[in-house]
Amino acid sequence: MKKINIILALLTISLMLAACGKNGVEAVNINSYSNKNGFLNFSSDVAESPEGYYVLSKDLRNGNFLTYIDKEKDKSTILCSKINCAHTFEKVPDDCDAYLGTVLQGSLNYYNGYIYYIAYNKDNYKCSLYKVSFDGSEHEKIFDLGTAPDMSNIYYSYVVTDSCVFYSAAIGVSGEKNAAKLNRYIFDNSKIETVYNYEGDKAEIFDLKMCKDKVFFRQSVGNERLKSELYEWDIAGQRANKIAEGICSYTLKADEKLAYWKAFDGIYEIPMTTGNTAENIVENEEKIFTCDEDTMLGFIASSNSDYYLYNMINTSYKKDTDIYIGNIKEGRIITKLYVNKEDYMMPLYVGSDKLIVDVYGKDGRYCGYSEIDNGQLSDEIINMGIIR
Numbered sequence: 001m002k003k004i005n006i007i008l009a010l011l012t013i014s015l016m017l018a019a020c021g022k023n024g025v026e027a028v029n030i031n032s033y034s035n036k037n038g039f040l041n042f043s044s045d046v047a048e049s050p051e052g053y054y055v056l057s058k059d060l061r062n063g064n065f066l067t068y069i070d071k072e073k074d075k076s077t078i079l080c081s082k083i084n085c086a087h088t089f090e091k092v093p094d095d096c097d098a099y100l101g102t103v104l105q106g107s108l109n110y111y112n113g114y115i116y117y118i119a120y121n122k123d124n125y126k127c128s129l130y131k132v133s134f135d136g137s138e139h140e141k142i143f144d145l146g147t148a149p150d151m152s153n154i155y156y157s158y159v160v161t162d163s164c165v166f167y168s169a170a171i172g173v174s175g176e177k178n179a180a181k182l183n184r185y186i187f188d189n190s191k192i193e194t195v196y197n198y199e200g201d202k203a204e205i206f207d208l209k210m211c212k213d214k215v216f217f218r219q220s221v222g223n224e225r226l227k228s229e230l231y232e233w234d235i236a237g238q239r240a241n242k243i244a245e246g247i248c249s250y251t252l253k254a255d256e257k258l259a260y261w262k263a264f265d266g267i268y269e270i271p272m273t274t275g276n277t278a279e280n281i282v283e284n285e286e287k288i289f290t291c292d293e294d295t296m297l298g299f300i301a302s303s304n305s306d307y308y309l310y311n312m313i314n315t316s317y318k319k320d321t322d323i324y325i326g327n328i329k330e331g332r333i334i335t336k337l338y339v340n341k342e343d344y345m346m347p348l349y350v351g352s353d354k355l356i357v358d359v360y361g362k363d364g365r366y367c368g369y370s371e372i373d374n375g376q377l378s379d380e381i382i383n384m385g386i387i388r
């Protein structure tokens with residue numbers, strides 16, 4: 001299966017080179033912002049719109065359907081506009097607006113009135129990008145990203161813009177050189193171009209985010225996702241700049257700052273607009289947090305003007321309850337929300353006003369949230385009652 005993939009990819013590239021200019025990439029004007037503040041798997045099954053949160057849930061057959069949490073009403077609903085549809089949590093019919101089929105983990109995104117996701121396409125055995133309108137009424141397949149020999153072994157990352165979709169696949173290859181690619185699918189002509197690629201042992205490109213004319217991504221060699229290299233790809237200049245090494249996570253902040261967590265070192269912030277080169281990155285980066293024994297590596301997310309860290313490994317291992325989400329201000333953690341306080345809590349997504357969590361407790365599994373007020377996380381977890 002993999003050989004066929006490589007042959008197809010080479011064929012695509014040679015066709016593309018024949019059709020386009022010198023470097024095989026067409027100029028496209030882009031002005032977009034995309035930063036998914038998911039924890040775990042570099043992403044999450046939550047997408048945020050200005051009005052609410054879309055959460056991927058599972059019905060009892062393990063099919064995925066969309067639920068919606070309204071920011072104002074604090075109410076969750078199944079995202080279906082059909083009045084007579086018998087969508088219940090026990091069984092969501094295939095023709096229900098909210099039903100999405102087999103969705104790849106972490107692939108839910110919101111852009112400009114639509115929720116995007118990657119699902120297994122039963123018609124051609126490929127992974128395809130789909131979109132559904134904010135109220136669930138319109139469904140559309142956009143394009144096929146590639147084959148999926150093993151659903152559990154593939155991770156697609158992508159960002160949507162007005163003119164194209166940038167995407168990459170991390171396939172978990174075994175001990176051999178492979179080419180990792182940053183591709184884009186152009187809406188106008190339905191073409192797929194490879195804009196950047198590199199070869200390496202178990203090479204992967206993943207964790208795509210975007211601000212204006214730059215696509216940020218992480219690149220790993222030898223499957224070291226928690227010690228990856230952070231790059232920006234300048235769309236106009238068509239070149240990749242390496243920003244940092246040894247990165248376990250990064251986030252883009254609304255004020256055009258970029259923050260990255262260097263494992264076992266600290267969290268650094270840098271303006272996104274400096275036209276980064278190896279020299280000025282060192283000059284311009286500012287250390288905003290220094291790792292201690294409890295925060296060696298983990299995930300960082302941003303909300304409005306605030307940063308949140310989720311520590312994954314501490315060296316002291318005092319007790320399980322040392323795992324927490326904390327908000328960083330002026331170089332220190334000002335409040336902590338412990339994930340093992342009473343019930344076990346899996347943090348999913350940091351939004352503009354809420355932290356969305358998955359809770360495994362005495363009352364079963366449910367989706368909940370903690371309010372974010374003035375940058376601080378509240379202690380109380382509101383049960384949204386979605387079975388996932």
Ligand SMILES: [Zn+2]
Nearest residue numbers: 080085087096
């Ligand atoms: Zn329905």
